[in-house]
Structures are given as C-alpha cells and as structure tokens.
Amino acid sequence: MKKNRFKNKKRVVVKIGSSSLTHPKTGNLDFIKLERLVRELCDLRNQDIDVCLVSSGAISVGRKMMGIKKRPKRIAVKQACAAVGQASLMMTYQKLFSEYHQTCGQVLMTKKTMIDNVSRKNAENTFEELFRLGVIPIVNENDTVSTYEIQFGDNDTLSAIVASLIGADLLVLLSDIDGLFTDDPHTNPNAELIETVEKLDEKYLNMAKDTTGSDVGTGGMATKLNAARIASYSGADMIIANAKDVGVLHKIFEDDFIGTVFLSNKDEDFYIPDFIEENMG
Numbered sequence: 001m002k003k004n005r006f007k008n009k010k011r012v013v014v015k016i017g018s019s020s021l022t023h024p025k026t027g028n029l030d031f032i033k034l035e036r037l038v039r040e041l042c043d044l045r046n047q048d049i050d051v052c053l054v055s056s057g058a059i060s061v062g063r064k065m066m067g068i069k070k071r072p073k074r075i076a077v078k079q080a081c082a083a084v085g086q087a088s089l090m091m092t093y094q095k096l097f098s099e100y101h102q103t104c105g106q107v108l109m110t111k112k113t114m115i116d117n118v119s120r121k122n123a124e125n126t127f128e129e130l131f132r133l134g135v136i137p138i139v140n141e142n143d144t145v146s147t148y149e150i151q152f153g154d155n156d157t158l159s160a161i162v163a164s165l166i167g168a169d170l171l172v173l174l175s176d177i178d179g180l181f182t183d184d185p186h187t188n189p190n191a192e193l194i195e196t197v198e199k200l201d202e203k204y205l206n207m208a209k210d211t212t213g214s215d216v217g218t219g220g221m222a223t224k225l226n227a228a229r230i231a232s233y234s235g236a237d238m239i240i241a242n243a244k245d246v247g248v249l250h251k252i253f254e255d256d257f258i259g260t261v262f263l264s265n266k267d268e269d270f271y272i273p274d275f276i277e278e279n280m281g
C-alpha cells in the first residue's frame with residue numbers, strides 16, 4: 001500500500017457502534033470516549049476535511065433510559081427505545097460539539113430515502129449544503145419509523161451507503177475490535193489481524209462471522225464486509241479500527257495506526273439504488 005495514502009483525504013465518514021459508545025457493565029454512555037471522539041472530529045474539520053458521523057446508540061441509550069434490561073426483540077419496543085434514545089444522544093452530541101464551537105446536525109434515513117430518486121437527491125443536497133456551511137452531519141437510521149421492509153438494519157451498511165451518496169473518499173468504522181481477523185477472536189484465540197485487503201473475495205467473506213462481541217452490537221463482522229464492498233465500489237477506502245482509542249482517527253491521517261484497510265476499487269457502473277434493490281430488497 002502506498003505511503004501517505006490517507007493524508008490527503010478530503011471527505012470522511014466515521015461510524016461508531018453502540019458497544020463503543022456505552023460502558024459494557026452498565027450500558028450507560030461513556031462520556032470520556034464521546035468527548036474524545038468529538039474532539040477528534042472537530043480537529044479534522046479544523047483541517048478543512050468534510051466530516052460526517054454515523055452514530056449508532058439510539059436503541060441502547062433509550063433502552064437504558066427506560067430501564068429495559070433485556071435486549072428488546074419486538075420491533076415496536078426497539079422503535080420506542082430509539083425515539084427516546086436518539087433525542088438524548090443528539091442532545092449529548094450538541095453539547096459536546098458546542099464546546100469546540102462546532103455545529104452539528106441530525107440526518108435520519110431509511111432505505112426508502114435512498115431508493116426514491118427525489119428523496120435521494122434531496123438527501124444529497126442537504127449533505128452538500130451542510131458541508132458547505134461547515135456543519136458535521138450526524139446520521140442514524142430513522143429507527144422509529146423504519147419497519148422491516150424499509151430498514152437497512154445495521155449502521156455499517158448505512159455508513160457505506162452514506163459514503164457512496166456523498167462521494168466520501170474514506171470510511172472509518174470504529175468497532176470494539178482492532179479490525180478483520182482470520183476468524184472471530186472471541187471464539188478463536190489463534191485468529192490473526194489482517195492489515196490490508198486489496199480485493200474483497202470469498203476468502204475474506206468466509207472469515208467474517210455475524211456474531212457480535214456485545215449485548216448491543218448488530219451484524220458483527222459480516223455487515224462490516226458488506227460495507228467494505230459498497231465503499232470500495234463507490235471509490236472510498238475503508239478502515240476498521242478499534243474505538244477503544246478514538247485517537248486512531250488522527251493517527252490514520254498520519255499513516256500510523258492499527259486496523260484493517262480495504263482498498264477502494266471504484267466501479268464506474270456502481271449505482272447505489274440498484275445495489276440496494278438487488279442485494280437488500
């Protein structure tokens with residue numbers, strides 16, 4: 001891989017998962033982690049990089065606020081949790097971003113937003129305008145209205161779709177693990193970290209299990225590889241890195257980090273609505 005590959009990236013999408021935003025023991029928000037994340041993102045903005053955050057956590061935060069101990073299965077319960085949790089999460093983000101004089105905004109999407117030509121174009125225009133104004137959009141799935149037929153279901157995929165929509169050149173998935181391993185390290189202690197994936201073929205897809213390492217995560221490594229496929233076709237590099245030190249974000253731009261890099265392989269014929277219809281219909 002070329003040295004300094006990430007130094008000149010202009011538009012980055014950063015996704016953080018629920019398990020990385022909350023303390024595993026209590027399920028409460030990890031304010032220190034969030035504060036550091038926000039500082040890192042503001043510093044990227046200060047370098048004139050367009051930044052978009054895809055943040056999970058609505059359901060887990062809402063679940064905690066309403067004292068629901070078990071992971072909800074019923075969709076209506078998840079939606080109610082998301083209604084409460086998303087508002088609270090945004091309040092926290094706005095407070096933290098304002099400490100760095102950074103404006104942020106909320107964008108909630110469903111699969112319909114991307115399939116319908118008018119709403120997709122509107123979403124694209126909104127993102128462009130937010131970037132022009134120097135705002136950091138914070139994206140999540142619109143969980144409160146998104147039933148089975150219209151949901152992405154996981155934010156790894158959503159973040160790649162957003163990266164594709166806004167023409168990002170880098171997608172970073174901050175996870176509870178260092179990157180893609182040869183097998184799930186939680187079940188196989190001999191699993192080894194893969195540093196670079198040049199071409200995402202069967203060999204890698206077979207390594208990624210859909211098991212999640214936490215009580216709040218969705219999709220495990222399988223959805224991350226799906227995201228890598230979308231990002232790569234769209235012309236964005238993708239990195240999986242560990243959210244335990246969110247300082248990894250500036251280290252990426254300094255080319256000095258631990259993680260898995262999926263190199264972009266732009267496909268000029270790649271058209272996101274077709275991909276969604278064909279693969280997630």
Ligand SMILES: Nc1ncnc2c1ncn2[C@@H]1O[C@H](COP(=O)(O)OP(=O)(O)O)[C@@H](O)[C@H]1O
Binds near residue numbers: 020186207213
């Ligand atoms: N090949 C693999 N390499 C790394 N992690 C894997 C692999 N297969 C499955 N996993 C699991 O995926 C988990 C990360 O996905 P997930 O729990 O959805 O995290 P997040 O909430 O950070 O998105 C890891 O903790 C690990 O248990």
Ligand SMILES: N[C@@H](CCC(=O)OP(=O)(O)O)C(=O)O
Binds near residue numbers: 016141143156216218
């Ligand atoms: N949209 C959901 C998160 C879905 C999701 O992919 O969660 P995660 O695996 O924690 O990134 C929420 O905000 O609770």
